[in-house]
Amino acid sequence: MRSREGNGDLFIWKEIQRIASILNSNLFRQLEEDTVIDGQPVSAGALVTVQLSALNTDEAVFKNHTKFDTKRLLENRNLEKNLIQFGIGKRACPGESLARAELYLIIGNLVLDFNLKPVGPAPEIKTTTPFGLMKRPPSFNIRFVPIEK
Numbered sequence: 001m002r003s004r005e006g007n008g009d010l011f012i013w014k015e016i017q018r019i020a021s022i023l024n025s026n027l028f029r030q031l032e033e034d035t036v037i038d039g040q041p042v043s044a045g046a047l048v049t050v051q052l053s054a055l056n057t058d059e060a061v062f063k064n065h066t067k068f069d070t071k072r073l074l075e076n077r078n079l080e081k082n083l084i085q086f087g088i089g090k091r092a093c094p095g096e097s098l099a100r101a102e103l104y105l106i107i108g109n110l111v112l113d114f115n116l117k118p119v120g121p122a123p124e125i126k127t128t129t130p131f132g133l134m135k136r137p138p139s140f141n142i143r144f145v146p147i148e149k
């Protein structure tokens with residue numbers, strides 16, 4: 001993890017995205033015709049969406065889902081198929097590659113060069129907008145302590 005060499009993927013950001021599910025629910029779709037979803041009739045015109053945060057914290061898939069564990073995806077590569085951060089299908093996020101590259105570079109370089117320390121007690125890991133479309137963390141201060149090399 002501390003090496004700039006090698007081709008190992010950086011799984012920290014994937015686990016951050018899993019546990020944070022920044023986009024709480026997917027964008028909405030409007031049904032063109034009546035349908036049945038999981039046994040429930042749903043009328044044409046209804047708006048439907050998927051709660052991404054529920055998928056990414058499904059205990060049946062992600063054991064001990066509240067634990068921030070960067071090894072879970074490394075140790076079980078099949079798990080990644082169940083991690084839905086950018087939607088799936090034709091309307092999936094077109095910015096996915098750009099976002100992945102940005103996150104890899106930004107978070108990767110930060111953890112390579114700095115230890116991140118809380119100012120005062122470590123903040124509670126929680127969102128201030130649990131029911132909104134987007135999740136936001138509480139405000140807190142951190143120190144970037146350069147790593148001696």
Ligand code: HEM
Pocket residue numbers: 022023026027085086087088090091092093094095096098099
């Ligand atoms: C961590 C960063 C990002 C996350 C988690 C994210 C997630 C998503 C999700 C879940 C959707 C809905 C997909 C669906 O409806 O099935 C979406 C749509 C979209 N995203 Fe992103 N996105 C990110 C970054 C970006 C970036 C960097 C761009 C552009 C440079 C972008 C552009 C778009 C656009 C234009 C749509 C609408 C696509 C459509 O409706 O056809 N996103 N994104």
